Amino acid sequence: MELAVEVFSMLADATRVRIILALRDDELSVNHLADIVDKTPAAVSQHLAKLRLGRIVASRQQGNRVFYRLENEHARRLVSDAIFQAEHSLEAQPRHHHPQREADQ
Template sequence: MHTSLPDFDMPNEEQVHLAAETFRLLSDPTRVRVLWALLQGESSVACLAELARATPTAVSQHLAKLRLAGLVKGRREGTFVYYSAANDHVRGLLAQALFHADHLDRAGATTAT
């Protein structure tokens, strides 16, 4: 049925896997806070920990996962590492997720517990 649609195109397996992995990584509230803070500008682990209401150790672990997924990048300056969002795609992805969440909230939708 769908194959008869002229512009129908399913993503390939690698695209599906990488997209699902990205959503999995963004399923943690601390990671969402960290990424949002990084979209406002470059930051250190200590500053991100304060903004995300988490310990520096926890934020470092989250950043390591986000970096491996290509969502954040680090820049070393002496003994400090400053993190930033990897690119504008991250901004779009997170902005859309938060926009969607805002609309769910306004519609009175509840989150699963």
């Protein structure tokens, strides 16, 4: 239980959630992530270090650049489900319950 609470604690930061969303489908460099989340590369590196310690992201070095990717699909799913849960607090019938209606628009 304690480890699960630590995972939620690690994800309880908007910048880290944005980083995970950015890494959903792609491996990205620190500078590219910094551009996406609108933070400095130094700040993003600090968040990535925490995510790496928590084994949420993995890294590889290519020359002088470091690339990050999600370690597995679980963080992606946790963040997606958290966003879906948040939508429930905003709407009685959130959009994620109506994929057909979104496709028609």
